[in-house]
Amino acid sequence: MTTFSLRHLILPSALLLASAAHADEVSVAVAANFTAPMQKIAVQFEKDTGHKAVLSFGATGKFYAQIANGAPFGILLAADDSTPEKIAKENRGVAESRFTYAIGQLVLWSKQPNYVDDKGAVLKTGDYKHIAIANPKLAPYGLAAMQTVEKLGLTAQVQAKTVLGENIGQTYQFAASGNAQLGFVALSQVMEDGKLREGSAWIVPESMHEPIRQDAIVLNAAKDNAAAKALMDYLKGDKARAIIKSYGYAF
The missing domain is CATH 3.40.190.10 (Periplasmic binding protein-like II)
Structure with missing residues (x-):
């Protein structure tokens, strides 16, 4: 009886630990214009996936300079499409991960x-x-x-x-x-x-003016990061898009 009870107590704990081990976090550099929607998306993303997005907000040009100098961001949500393209060409990011998450x-x-x-x-x-x-x-x-x-x-x-x-x-x-x-x-x-x-x-x-096409890209620091992949997928989903649209963006 004792052995049976312990096994049933230990197994749920092990499953909880395994679940926690699969949760990850990613550092995200976010263009300042996207502050409000991304704050909402990050909260929902963590609730739905268990992963956490740690957000920093600022100018795309400054983020590029920081990334070029080795800043350990995992994802860039830029205010343009040229910066992520440049990052991909310079092999600082995963080229195939790049996509337009919003049009400003x-x-x-x-x-x-x-x-x-x-x-x-x-x-x-x-x-x-x-x-x-x-x-x-x-x-x-x-x-x-x-x-x-x-x-x-x-x-x-x-x-x-x-x-x-x-x-x-x-x-x-x-x-x-x-x-x-x-x-x-x-x-x-x-x-x-x-x-x-x-x-x-x-x-x-x-x-x-020229279209304000805003692209996202996974940076090299997070190419094997589960949270980075999950967030990029999440940004393409219905929940995130509904939030993005409510702030006046197109796709």
Whole structure:
């Protein structure tokens, strides 16, 4: 009887230990524009798989520099498609893992209601002191903003009033704090559940700039990491896509 009871006590414990042993974690470098949806996805991912995603947020250009210098990230969720492509060509990542997880949407936004019209004419009136734009050398959304301004023929006018953000997160903070009356930000930063959270906005037509195609890639540090593979699969699934879509992204 004693032996039988011990065996039945030990086996469940062994199974629990085996399950825990299969859980893994992966360090993920996440483009700043994707902060809110990725925070939600990471929570759901851990609940559904047992794996953990440890998130860092910032500018894609800075992440690239860190990866090139040996930073041990496992996955890059970039704000563009060119950086993951470059990483693959340089053999810093797993080329076949690369895919587009979202297509971003640029928006001209103000915290003030009724300040931005639905065609962005406020840019032409010049009735603002400062406009926040992410550094176009580091942030794809900043590059898209400058392409938009150039297409409107307003480069000189806008540049004279531009406050540069290091990344799209800082750019949003400039506009949200009121330090800049306007900001070119990611739609995901001001939209939730398909609605504008506050203020006023002009969703920039995609024809005004190059597509903001956002790619993911597994980096060499995580090529054999179970959590990395699981997360890449999860990002392609219905639960993650529903969250991504609710923040204004396309696929």
